[in-house]
Amino acid sequence: MTPTVHIVDDDADFRDGLAWLLDSRGLPVRAWSGGDAFLQAMRQPQGDGWPCCVVLLDIRMEPLSGLATFEQLKALGWPWPVLFLTGHGDVGMAVAAVKNGAWDFLEKPFQNNLLVDRVAKAQRAALALQADAGERLRFQKAVAALSTREREVLAELLQGHYNKNIADHLGITQRTVEFHRANIFEKLQVQSAVELAHRVGLYGLLPQTAHTNLGPGTPPALP
Secondary structure, three states, rough: OOOOOEEOOOHHHHHHHHHHHHHOOOOOOEEOOOOOHHHHHHHEEEEEOOOOOOEEEEEOOOOOOOHHHHHHHHHHOOOEEEEEEEHHHHHHHHHHHHHHOEEEEEEEOOHHHHHHHHHHHHHHHHHHHHHHHHHHHHHHHHOOOOOOOHHHHHHHHEOOHHHHHHHHHHHHOOHHHHHHHHHHHHOOOEEEOOHHHHHHHHHHHOOOOOHHHHHOOOOOOOO
């Protein structure tokens, strides 16, 4: 599904023209008269969150500026790309916004094709974020579904321990460790301990058991 493009601009003529341009290129569009209206709607996310989208946000608006709108979006945990639309005198503010988490900015006046290309690029970025969020959730659920013993073996694997050492630490046979290790790889859909450590580190999800106490900032070791 193509991500919707939300246009947030208090200039009705510019907003309508931009909406017409994107609609003529086959992009789903929704226009908002200002930051307040957009935030009011976005404060109530649907289902598991906000649908995958892109935001075109004018940097100068009244009464709520684009920068203030962006800060409130960040406070809500907004995950999708925000592209600022800015005049020549506001480029410095736009650059600062990008450094503060905005996806990009485009200076007015701009060529239509350039804008559409930039929006399409932001849409691809949004879809990539959506796919990553889905994989992260699947992986987290798979880890949560592991048995207590499997989580203990997982923690040992992430510390770089071999099967024999794990068996000694947990007081079980090496064959039992191999059984749990195979189950962990199957449930978490990984092929190796290296891939397992990469996934766990990527998603910031490290198990805590009676044998290890790993926090989010602790990098997993590789066996």
